[in-house]
Amino acid sequence: MQGKIALEEHFAIEATINDSKVFGENVWTTLRPRLFDIQDMRLKEMDKHGVGTMILSLNAPAVQAIADKKRAIAVAREANDVLAAEIARRPDRFSGFAALPMQDPDAATAELERCVKELGFVGALVNGFSELDGAPSLLYYDLPQYRPFWKTVERLDVPFYLHPRNPVAGQIPGYAGHNWLLGPNWAFNAETSVHALRLIGSGLFDECPNLKIVIGHLGEGIPALLWRIDHRNGWMHEPHRYAAKKPVADYFRQHFWLTTSGNFSTTALKQAIEELGADRILFSVDWPFEDVGEGCTWFDKAAIGEADRRKIGRDNAAKLFKLT
Ligand code: GRE
Ligand code: ZN
Secondary structure, eight states, X not given: OOSEEEEEEXXXXXXXXXXXXXXXXXXXXXXXXXXXXXXXXXXXXXXXXXXXXXXXXXXXXXXXXXXXXXXXXXXXXXXXXXXXXXXHHOTTTEEEEEOOOTTSHHHHHHHHHHHHHTSOOOEEEEOSSBOOTTOSSOBOTTSXXXXXXXXXXXXXXXXXXXXXXOOOTTSSGGGTTOGGGTGGGXXXXXXXXXXXXXXXXXXXXXXXXXXXXXXSTTTTTHXXXXXXXXXXXXXXXXXXXXSOSSOHHHHHHHHEEEEOTTOOOHHHHHHHHXXXXXXXXXXXXXXXXXXXXXXXXXXXXXXXXXXXXXXXXXXXXXHHTTOO
């Protein structure tokens, strides 16, 4: 399919590049230049495999792991300015997601507003919880201090991409001594799904009925468990004890969009379509951690209907991000 839009596609700046050094030296020689490149190799890959547009975002965890608040604010601003300059060179091919210093809710709100209104970005991509010097615990965005931020996201009418990050050392005792569970193997989906469910349970979507959240990897495991999350031990008729008013599935179907990033499984794609409908699924690769050719070759031939392929490959994203 030509003209695909892909929206979990990363780049790095000097201040964040080393966060991506996770796969060892022999991969790093390839991964590093791919993260710094915007206009050369990336565009060639897009042309070769029918990607018309990439919505670009910073690598992970980047700003979210900078516990010094001032530095988090400065690095987010720098990354967003770099991205805006790159988009200006090829506005026909690139669009942007804001990196946000969530350590400071007011600063994050102001930076989002600047990125959308002045730089023309189409949303934000945040790498999970934030770390902050002196804060007693990790900052998840269901916390009450983030409500004004979410009101602004809703008012600006831009989607918020909740992207994975690893837990901090010791956060999940069961991972100790089993490092292979970190990253895309398991920890990313476990961390991100819990964060998404915290947002739902907190009642955020009752307060912000027009909020739009995007998550990757075909839903970080949630579609497979959506029934069970609400049903639990159904015969016991014990309602969820959370602030939200409705079942989890209601919020998930109304407020969430899922991308195919890094999960090129037709079974998972079909399940996501069955649970949420084809209008809620968006094509993505997760470049450069995943390969544009691999993602596109899979998607272009996946056993779904052609009408769904057009929606997922392009039309849903064009509508959600108001791309022309
Ligand atoms: C990502 O940001 O998507 C990512 C990483 C590290 C490893 C794999 C991966 O940051 O998909
Ligand atoms: Zn990613």
